[in-house]
Amino acid sequence: MDYFFNFLKLFQGLVAKNVKITHLGLDNVSSICAIDVAYKGNIGFAAAIRKADNQIEKRVISGNIDLPYVPGFLFIREAPIMIKALEGFQCDLILVDGHGLAHPRKSGIATVIGVLIDKPVIGVAKSKLIGEIVNEGNREYIIVNGEKVGIKSGKYFYSPGNLTDLDDCISLSSKGYPDILKLADKLSKEAKK
DNA sequence: GCGACAG
DNA sequence: ATCTTGTCGC
Numbered sequence: 152m153d154y155f156f157n158f159l160k161l162f163q164g165l166v167a168k169n170v171k172i173t174h175l176g177l178d179n180v181s182s183i184c185a186i187d188v189a190y191k192g193n194i195g196f197a198a199a200i201r202k203a204d205n206q207i208e209k210r211v212i213s214g215n216i217d218l219p220y221v222p223g224f225l226f227i228r229e230a231p232i233m234i235k236a237l238e239g240f241q242c243d244l245i246l247v248d249g250h251g252l253a254h255p256r257k258s259g260i261a262t263v264i265g266v267l268i269d270k271p272v273i274g275v276a277k278s279k280l281i282g283e284i285v286n287e288g289n290r291e292y293i294i295v296n297g298e299k300v301g302i303k304s305g306k307y308f309y310s311p312g313n314l315t316d317l318d319d320c321i322s323l324s325s326k327g328y329p330d331i332l333k334l335a336d337k338l339s340k341e342a343k344k
Numbered sequence: 345g346c347g348a349c350a351g
Numbered sequence: 352a353t354c355t356t357g358t359c360g361c
Contacts, residue, residue, distance in 0.1 A: 188351075190352055220352075222349040228352095229351070249350050259350070280350045308350085 159224055163258035166266045170257065175244065175271045175315045177322045184242035185331040186233045189339035193217055195229070198339035199236035200331050207334075211342045212236050222280065225249055226260040234264060244315070245272045246323075246332050250280050251312035253293045253301040265313025272312030273320055274301075275332060279308055290321070 182203035189196050195216040201208040212235060216228050229249070237245065250259035251274030261274025282295040284303050293301035293308060299317055301310030304324035311320060323329070 188352085190351090192353095195352095220351060222351090225350050254350080261350095274350085276350050278350065279348095281348090 156221065156224065159227060160256065163226075163254075163256045163263070166263050167257040169266050170252070170262055170311075171314050172252075172311055172316050173314055175319045177244070177319060180243040182242050183244045183246065183331060184237060184240050185246040185248075185329060185335040186236055187248040187332065187335035187339045188229045188232060189336075189343045190216070191343040194343075195232050196339050196342040197229075197232040197236040198335045198342060199233075199240060200335045200338065201240045201242060202331050208240065209334075209338060210236055210240070211338060213342070223255050226258075226263040230260055230263050230267075233260075234268060237268070243271065245270055245312075246329055247272055247274050247312060248276070248332065248336070250274045250276045250301070250308065251310040253280060253282055253295065253308060253310035255281050257300070259310070259312070261310070261312030269313075271314035271319075273315050273323055274310050274312045275323075275329065276308040276310075277306065279303075 184201045186199045196213045199210045247261040251261035265272030282293040291303040292299045309320035309324045
């Protein structure tokens with residue numbers, strides 16, 4: 152199992168080299184998607200929500216997830232089913248439950264998904280994985296190796312996944328925890344029942 | 345060796 | 352993430 156995770160690290164290194172940190176601008180976003188996964192034993196239930204104008208589309212799929220959860224390697228468990236759940240949903244921005252750049256190898260699940268499907272992604276996590284929280288101005292930044300890799304707002308952590316930047320994260324966080332993520336969380340948890 | 349550790 | 356009762360707070 153040792154060489155397996157070593158391989159995953161190499162993969163994450165490749166992902167990190169291909170991330171594009173660019174400003175998206177939430178004003179240009181008219182369609183947005185969110186995904187979350189809930190479990191019932193080894194079965195994962197992925198919920199994808201798409202919101203455009205006032206139209207909301209939902210999708211839930213399920214599948215076996217046997218690999219163990221190891222901090223820093225969440226993507227190997229959830230990225231495959233999340234990508235599948237998003238299939239066919241056109242979105243200007245995707246919100247993923249987990250970190251993006253705020254990761255030991257700058258390759259959290261939001262980054263992996265964003266690079267693989269080449270779409271704008273922002274990672275929103277409920278707890279910290281790495282970094283120290285530093286107050287500057289009126290905000291709390293997630294600092295890793297002296298670099299601002301994300302921002303903390305309230306009890307949540309936002310970091311760029313792909314084709315977005317810190318400013319986008321700040322804009323998003325200023326609106327509070329996204330309703331669409333709450334919906335995805337709720338839907339996935341309902342599905343496992 | 346010890347603490348930290350997305351979901 | 353999930354297992355779970357009562358309990359503190361808005």
